[in-house]
Amino acid sequence: MRALGIILAGGNNNNMKELTVKRAAAAMPIAGNYRCIDFALSNMSNSHVQKVAVLTQYNSRSLNEHLSSSKWWDFGRKQGGLFIFTPTITADNSWWYRGTADAIYQNLDFLKKSHEPYVVIASGDSIYKLDYNKVLEYHVYKKADITVVCKEIGPDEDVSRFGVIRMNEDSRIEEFEEKPMVAKSNTISTGIYVIRRRQLIELMEKCALENRFDFVTDILIRYKNLKRIYGYKMKEYWNSITCVESYYQTNMDFLKPEVRRYFFHDYPDIYSKIDDLPPAKYNVGADVRNSLVSSGCILNGKVENSILYKKVYIGNNCVIRNSIILNDVYIGDNTYIENCIIESHDTLRANMTYIGEEDIRIVFENNERFVL
Incomplete structure (x- = not known):
């Protein structure tokens, strides 16, 4: 694939209460044998993204242990591979990650030294299957500056946990509200983006000069009328571990036969680190x-x-x-x-x-x- 991957897995989620006292949300156990980040990593691997960076920060010990070997997701390779980046004190910077955009900016050398023309940015706390190649094809077809993967959710679901977007007939995003109290749409951002690598570098450098640190607020919302930002709708299962209730419900969804079949039996597979344990x-x-x-x-x-x-x-x-x-x-x-x-x-x-x-x-x- 003509893209490299960035997985954002460093944030602190207070809505998870005691569950994130000793681990990051991306390291939360899912469906018995998996961790939340396994789904984003598996999607990268199945989409043939050969170079992936995971940006960690908050309570990262458990997550780093899980990612100690890249072979489980087929990233043990000579060209590319899996990279784990944490905040690093340098002569020019002594900050922790102050937001998603700042996390990418502090690791800008990774982007500058890469040669892939596109970047797939994904969140580490979502449960889904997605072929990023289809999103990239859509991105190129629309001649978009940024493509946001979005999903329509039911009228009974709480949209205040997400970024809510409204698109025109051509799927170009016209409005983007981050966690609104009253939503004007039931279409939400899944936290998955495709952007050209050089443009991402340019935007990150501009944000840093203006002391702006958040990817959604300072890029997607700020540039929605200046850049061609399109939405790619996914119809398959997707859920995000953003609070205790959503974590509980996501796990309970795996008790449904159709959900288990979709993730465990239908191609492509979801991979995880294997422990050598006896059967139950x-x-x-x-x-x-x-x-x-x-x-x-x-x-x-x-x-x-x-x-x-x-x-x-x-x-x-x-x-x-x-x-x-x-x-x-x-x-x-x-x-x-x-x-x-x-x-x-x-x-x-x-x-x-x-x-x-x-x-x-x-x-x-x-x-x-x-x-x-």
């Missing part, structure tokens, strides 16, 4: 219905409409309903859990009850592993 073990008394259970789990109780990540232990006579149990959790006997997200590496004592009544409850014990 179902002991006498285990009763599992409509759930995803990952490798390394040991089950003794009842699990219904839930997702269990790797190395989860469910004790005797436990009941788990409509919940997400993250990695390496020990749940003691006779524990009842409903409408909850259990943080990873937690130990829940026996005979406890955790119920999310109005909102999804996050259980964050932050304790040491002990013998029950």
Whole structure:
């Protein structure tokens, strides 16, 4: 493909509450065996983008560990490959990333030393499949300066979490509002952009001179009447991990057969780092219905409409309903859990009850592993 990739994975999302206390949103576990960033990386690989930069900053340890080997996404190559960029103190700059545009500007040498004519910019916290070649073809056909991948969402969904756009009949963007209180459209930006590399360098340098740091506010919105900015509509599944509710719902969507088939069975595949773990073990008394259970789990109780990540232990006579149990959790006997997200590496004592009544409850014990 005639493009290089940039994945923005360094932001802090306060709407994720305790879930991003020790990890970036892009490192959030998804669908049992994946991390959120796996979807953007897999799309890059499947679109034959051979050079990809991941810009990390906030709570990046878990994310960097996950990206420690590029072979899982087929980026272990002599030409191109996977690059991890973090904020770097230099003689000219001692700032952390102050926004998405500033993150790209601080790594402008990566763009200047590359030769690909186009750049695909994607967010690291979205769940989707997309062939970026089709977006690039559309970008060239429209003779666009910037192409924004967008999607129409249902009238009942909260659009205030997204950038809302309005296009004319030719799909040229006429209005772009970032997280409006009252939206005039149900078409949102997915945070995926295609732009010519030289133009991106020019815009980033101009933003830096004017102390502007945000890609959406200082480029897309500011230049919408000066540049040819077009929208490319995607119709397939897309969701963004922007709050606890959206994270919970995205995981629950994988309990639907059509969603699992689309991501796990239909070509192209989604790739992730593989752990060498034994298959899940179902002991006498285990009763599992409509759930995803990952490798390394040991089950003794009842699990219904839930997702269990790797190395989860469910004790005797436990009941788990409509919940997400993250990695390496020990749940003691006779524990009842409903409408909850259990943080990873937690130990829940026996005979406890955790119920999310109005909102999804996050259980964050932050304790040491002990013998029950």
